[in-house]
Amino acid sequence: MSQLPALIRVFAYLSLLAVGGGMAAFPEMEYLSVDVHHWLTKEQLIHLYSIGQMAPGPNMMMIVAIGDWAAGALGALAVLLAFFLPTALLTFAVGRGWKRLESWPWRDSIQAGLAPVSIGLLLAGCYTMAKGAIFGVETAAIAAGVLLILLQYKMNPALLVAASAVIGYLSFR
Amino acid sequence: MSDIAKQGAEAAPAVSVARIFREFLIIGAISFGGAVPYLRGRLVETEGWVDDKEFVEMLSMSQTLPGLNATNLAILVGQKLRGAPGAAAAIVGMCLPGAALMYVAGILYWRHGDHAASAATLKGVAAAAVGLALFTAIQLGRRSLETRADLAFVALTVIAVDRYHVSVLWALLGVGLISILWRHPRRAKSAGSQ
Structure with a gap:
């Protein structure tokens, strides 16, 4: 119960960092939910994130499970609202003015300038996650295989994640 | 039509x-x-x-x-x-x-x-998720990275967060600001007229 304010604070903050994609906020999510608040272990966070890749819809829905573990169903709801409401309001407000900003020369500068930073944040998130998920040749081969197949063929990533689940079951048991 | x-x-x-x-x-x-x-x-x-x-x-x-x-x-x-x-x-x-x-x-x-069975399965899933996340970043990069300076800003962000453990917020604000100023409207215009 007492975890609710912390959950709201942390996930509202994380949502503001998710520029370019949810993965951008991953290093900070690991630090805050594992090291600072001890809602779950690093391994559990990586597992939940990975399970989330098999679910439909926006790819950070795994935060619901963190909220549930820390503070029950109310925690799950609080996390959802904290993560989605502030950025939804911001997008709504900017969406109204965006067209009018077309003639504002800085608009393109901001858009072009933030792109490399958001890609850097996504890569930093990948690296943070890889440190916990890649250990040894087999896991490295799975990650590389998924990446190469996606670069080479147009294929639904969820299928590859499911195939990797089977490979994991068969080889790590 | x-x-x-x-x-x-x-x-x-x-x-x-x-x-x-x-x-x-x-x-x-x-x-x-x-x-x-x-x-x-x-x-x-x-x-x-x-x-x-x-x-x-x-x-x-x-x-x-x-x-x-x-x-x-x-x-x-x-x-x-x-x-x-x-x-x-x-x-x-x-x-x-x-x-x-x-x-x-x-x-x-x-x-x-x-x-044991679910732990083994999840090891495979987590490894796949890393590959998928990398693909997402590369795809976005192919579309929006244009100059060497862009690549430098990508590297700077990764190094700040992963090597020096700068919080994502400060990396975003700090590198973001430099990168936006680098794309200053007047510079962009002169670059475009080349």
């Missing part, structure tokens, strides 16, 4: 809030493996609620703003169709199926996650 298409789009009857909710609920339930391609398929191709150019504009805006690309897109499309109620219907519909599923998955994982 394009004039007729344009007229048709303008004369299209208003979409009801319930209809928006239903459409995004469907997208939220079927979009396995990343929501953006499904959003494009359903909203542009099936429903014709936004045209291709507008969709690309909304997507690049969604990537610039904080928040997930998929939910930001839902807000923008909902807003265009029906203002605030439309935006609310779109984001709630979009999130509902995945949130319900992950709520249940979380409970199951909490109970059975440390069984």
Whole structure:
């Protein structure tokens, strides 16, 4: 119960960092939910994130499970609202003015300038996650295989994640 | 031809809030493996609620703003169709199926996650998720990285966060500000005239 304010604070903050994609906020999510608040272990966070890749819809829905573990169903709801409401309001407000900003020369500068930073944040998130998920040749081969197949063929990533689940079951048991 | 298409789009009857909710609920339930391609398929191709150019504009805006690309897109499309109620219907519909599923998955994982079989399965899934996340970053990079300076800003961000453990917030504000100033409107103009 007492975890609710912390959950709201942390996930509202994380949502503001998710520029370019949810993965951008991953290093900070690991630090805050594992090291600072001890809602779950690093391994559990990586597992939940990975399970989330098999679910439909926006790819950070795994935060619901963190909220549930820390503070029950109310925690799950609080996390959802904290993560989605502030950025939804911001997008709504900017969406109204965006067209009018077309003639504002800085608009393109901001858009072009933030792109490399958001890609850097996504890569930093990948690296943070890889440190916990890649250990040894087999896991490295799975990650590389998924990446190469996606670069080479147009294929639904969820299928590859499911195939990797089977490979994991068969080889790590 | 394009004039007729344009007229048709303008004369299209208003979409009801319930209809928006239903459409995004469907997208939220079927979009396995990343929501953006499904959003494009359903909203542009099936429903014709936004045209291709507008969709690309909304997507690049969604990537610039904080928040997930998929939910930001839902807000923008909902807003265009029906203002605030439309935006609310779109984001709630979009999130509902995945949130319900992950709520249940979380409970199951909490109970059975440390069984040998599920631990082994999850090792495979986590490794795949790393490959998938890398692919997403590379795909975005191919589209929006243009100059060597861009690559330098990417590297600077990665090094700041991973090597020096700068918080994501400060990396975003610090490197972001330098990168935006680097793309200063006057510089962009002179570069464009070359």
